[in-house]
Every structure is written in structure tokens, then in C-alpha cells.
Amino acid sequence: MQAFWNEKFQTPQMIYGETPNAFIKEHVDLLVHAKRCICLGEGEGRNAVYLADLGLNVEALDASDVALAKLRKRAKEHYVAIKTRHTLLEYWQPEPIYDAVVCTYLDLAKNEQMMLFEKAVAALAPEGIFIAELFSESQIHFNSGGPKNALLLYDINAIIAWIKRLPCKVLKLSQEIVMLNEGTQHVGRASVIRIILKKNLTA
Ligand SMILES: C[S@@+](CC[C@H](N)C(=O)[O-])C[C@H]1O[C@@H](n2cnc3c(N)ncnc32)[C@H](O)[C@@H]1O
Structure with a gap:
């Protein structure tokens, strides 16, 4: 899996x-009032750099070291600091310290998808926001990007x-x-699931 993503991100272009x-x-x-934010499966950092530019304290987690190297280069060009976590989501042990958790297109296997929601909410401080956009199972019928494997869709x-x-x-x-x-990877009509959750004040 890491080899797959590393190869995809090998080009100097920002593929997304x-x-x-x-x-x-x-x-x-x-999100703008969030002090701490983490972007999950953040790849080359298009969301992370945008949020850091707005003044958020941003971390980015991803399985691909190639993507994270691109993210760090881009952060440097923007004069922002983004802490990177090179790990699989599966190994990440979240603590409830983030005001925002962001995730776009983290294509996980069916048996790992629930974990994304559990960990994202577990990572949120009270009243923190989890925002995500993911490909739905219907995306299998579109040619605008995303996995061609229904087991990786939501x-x-x-x-x-x-x-x-x-x-x-x-x-x-x-x-x-x-x-x-x-970028070059997600272009055209697509079926997505859009999610915004707010952690309870007393969780
Ligand atoms: C489709 S790309 C999306 C990248 C980025 N979120 C964006 O929208 O530009 C999926 C990203 O998830 C990462 N990824 C896939 N499975 C992962 C896992 N189990 N744990 C951590 N990262 C993972 C890949 O390395 C890749 O960067």
C-alpha cells in the first residue's frame, strides 16, 4: 500500500x-478558530498548507513518505510549519487534543473504515469538528478518479x-x-459523501 502511494506521488507535480x-x-x-488541527491521509498537503496559511497549528498524517516530503517542501515555500506524522492510520493512537480533524479521500478497506470515524472523533477536543469528503460506493460508475475497487469505497x-x-x-x-x-487525479462528475461532525461537549 505504501509502495503504491509512493509511486503515485513520485512526480514533482501536485497530483491532487x-x-x-x-x-x-x-x-x-x-475551522478557522481551531487552534490545533490534524489532516488524516493528507498526501501532498493541499488542505494542510491552506489551513496553516490561515494561521492554524496543523499536523498531517500519511502513510506515504514521498507525499509528506512534498508537503514539507510546500510548507517551506509558504513559510508555515506543519508537523508530519509518517504512519498508517491503523497505528495512530489519537488523543482528544484537536479542535479540527480533516480528511479528504482516505481510501480505506471496508474493515478499516469504521476506525477512521472512531479515531477522528477520539482525536477531537470537546466541540471539535471532523470534516471529511470520501468517495461513495456509487463512484465505481464514474471515471473521475478514486479507487476502481468497491471495497475501498464508502x-x-x-x-x-x-x-x-x-x-x-x-x-x-x-x-x-x-x-x-x-489536479490530474480527480476530474469530472463524482459521487462523494460529505460529512461534518461536532464532538459532544461532554464526551
Ligand atoms: C487519494 S489520496 C488523498 C490525499 C489527500 N487527502 C488529498 O485529498 O489530496 C489518499 C492518501 O491517503 C494515504 N493513505 C492511504 N491509506 C492510508 C492509511 N491506512 N494510513 C495513512 N494514510 C493512508 C495515501 O498515502 C494518500 O496520501
């Missing part, structure tokens, strides 16, 4: 583009069931057809 994900940008008002009904058990409020949870324009 230089601008942040549109959904994250649209809801940045929910089922909104499963997400609903997982979230019910977590100490958080759902601010948004929807499956939408959107137009992606993210």
Missing part, C-alpha cells in the same frame, strides 16, 4: 492539485450506523454528485 478540497474550503468558517448507511455510536452530533452527512477539479 495545489488548491484545497472545495468542500473543506466551503466550510472553512467552522457506504453512507454504514457511516450512519457507525456515527450513531460515537459521542458527536451530525452537522452534515450527505451523498452528492459533485464536479471535481483536483
Whole structure:
């Protein structure tokens, strides 16, 4: 898996583009007051650098050291400091210290997807925000990017069931057809799941 992503990120180009994900940008008002933020499966850092530019204290976690090297280079060019965590999400032990957790297109296997939600919410301080955009199972019918393996796509009904058990409020949870324009990898009509959760004050 790491070898797969390292090879993909080998090019000097930002393969998912230089601008942040549109959904994250649209809801940045929910994030700007966050003191500490972590971006999960952050790749080359388009969201992390955007948020650090806005003054957030940002960390980025990813399995690919090649992607994280690109992220650090870009952070340097922007005169921002971003702490990188080179690890699989599976090995990360979250503590409830972040005001925001951000995740775009972390393609996990079915048996690991619930862990993403559990760890993201576990990482949030009270009233912290988890915001994510993920490819839905319907993305298998589109040619705009994402895995061509249904086992790496997300089922909104499963997400609903997982979230019910977590100490958080759902601010948004929807499956939408959107137009992606993210570098060379995500281009065109796509089926995504958009999620915003707020950690309970008393969790
Ligand atoms: C589709 S890319 C998205 C990158 C970035 N979030 C973006 O939207 O530009 C998926 C990223 O998740 C990382 N990744 C995949 N599986 C992972 C895992 N189990 N733990 C940590 N990172 C993982 C990959 O290395 C890659 O950077």
C-alpha cells in the first residue's frame, strides 16, 4: 500500500492539485478558530498548507513518505510549519487534543473504515469538528478518479450506523454528485459523501 502511494506521488507535480478540497474550503468558517488541527491521509498537503496559511497549528498524517516530503517542501515555500506524522492510520493512537480533524479521500478497506470515524472523533477536543469528503460506493460508475475497487469505497448507511455510536452530533452527512477539479487525479462528475461532525461537549 505504501509502495503504491509512493509511486503515485513520485512526480514533482501536485497530483491532487495545489488548491484545497472545495468542500473543506466551503466550510472553512467552522475551522478557522481551531487552534490545533490534524489532516488524516493528507498526501501532498493541499488542505494542510491552506489551513496553516490561515494561521492554524496543523499536523498531517500519511502513510506515504514521498507525499509528506512534498508537503514539507510546500510548507517551506509558504513559510508555515506543519508537523508530519509518517504512519498508517491503523497505528495512530489519537488523543482528544484537536479542535479540527480533516480528511479528504482516505481510501480505506471496508474493515478499516469504521476506525477512521472512531479515531477522528477520539482525536477531537470537546466541540471539535471532523470534516471529511470520501468517495461513495456509487463512484465505481464514474471515471473521475478514486479507487476502481468497491471495497475501498464508502457506504453512507454504514457511516450512519457507525456515527450513531460515537459521542458527536451530525452537522452534515450527505451523498452528492459533485464536479471535481483536483489536479490530474480527480476530474469530472463524482459521487462523494460529505460529512461534518461536532464532538459532544461532554464526551
Ligand atoms: C487519494 S489520496 C488523498 C490525499 C489527500 N487527502 C488529498 O485529498 O489530496 C489518499 C492518501 O491517503 C494515504 N493513505 C492511504 N491509506 C492510508 C492509511 N491506512 N494510513 C495513512 N494514510 C493512508 C495515501 O498515502 C494518500 O496520501
